[in-house]
Amino acid sequence: MFKNVIVRTPGKSYINGLTTSDLGAPDLEKAMEQHQAYIEALKTCGVEVTILPSNEDFPDSTFVEDTAVLTPEFAIISNPGAPTRNGEIHGMIPSIKSFYGNIYYIQAPGTLEGGDILQVDDHFYIGLSSRTNLEGAKQLKEILEKEHYKATIVPLEKFFHLKTGISYLGNQTVVAAGEFIDHPDFIGYTKIIVPPEEEYAANCIRINDFVIIPAGYPITKQKINDAGFQTIELEMSEFQKLDGGLSCLSLRF
Structure with missing residues (x-):
């Protein structure tokens, strides 16, 4: 069960963030509305939400997942x-220190982003991507194994981050697309297969009794519902950009 979630409000500089997509520039007003709806959905899932103020120095800083990997213990x-x-x-760091006393740090030349880290119970999968290098992955693996978790390093072929193409819903069930369908x-996992067009x-994210999914993907939504999960749909267009x-x-922790 998750008890706490940390988010950061998008700043005015958000429209200047990094992207590999060709979906156009984000609409800031719409992004703010979608972010507020995201917060409300989190609250529906029964968690306490810590909302950090926007950081104009870093356009992408609303994507807080990339800054840390959180476990129940450290x-x-x-x-x-x-x-x-x-x-x-x-x-x-100050926000994370308010919740944790035991904190590790990935050191250069290692790089690592949280979007490349998938936790499946006591097993962490670490994606090697353009943002997470082998040195960073090895450092994380060493930390996790020291703390009695298992860790597997997974080189990516196509996806931007590991969790771009796979999510864990609990009950040994993953939502998988592309290269992860037969990876x-x-x-060993039960798979909910996402079709290429979706x-x-x-x-998507499982938070307690709900799975939050992006709106507009009816086939995947139906498959998740059929697997016994209750879903909340959210518009994500301005973050997808x-x-x-x-x-x-x-x-989430």
Whole structure:
């Protein structure tokens, strides 16, 4: 069960954030509305939401997931791989320290972003991407194994982050798209398969009794409902424009 979530309000600079998409520039007003709806959905899931103020120095800083990896016992402060995002961690450390006494840090030249980290019960999957390098992945693996968790490093072929293409819903069930549908590291799990035209919906989040999913992906929604999960749909268009998904917008613990 999750008890706490940390989010950060998008700033005016959000429209200048990094992207690989060709979906156009975000509409700031709409992004703010969608972010508020996200917060309300989190509250529906029964968690306490800590809302951090916008950080205009870092346009992408609303994507707080990339700054840390949180477990029930300890936190790991990441080292984001994009140079313009690297300093975001300094604005997150005080908030994380307010919840955690045991904190680790990923050190350069290692880079690591939370979007590349998928926790499946006591097993962490660490994606190797353009933002998370092998040195960062090895550092995280060493920390996790020291703390009696299991860890597997997963090189990505296509997806931007690991969780762009796979999410864990509990009960040994994953939502999988693209390269993860038949990936050998995930053979043992029950899979909800996302069709290619709904690939964005692979990034969803299970929070207590609900699965929050992006709006507009009816096939995936139906499959998740049929698997016995209750869903909340949210419009995510203005975050999708900057390569962001539902998990990116929060740290959940």
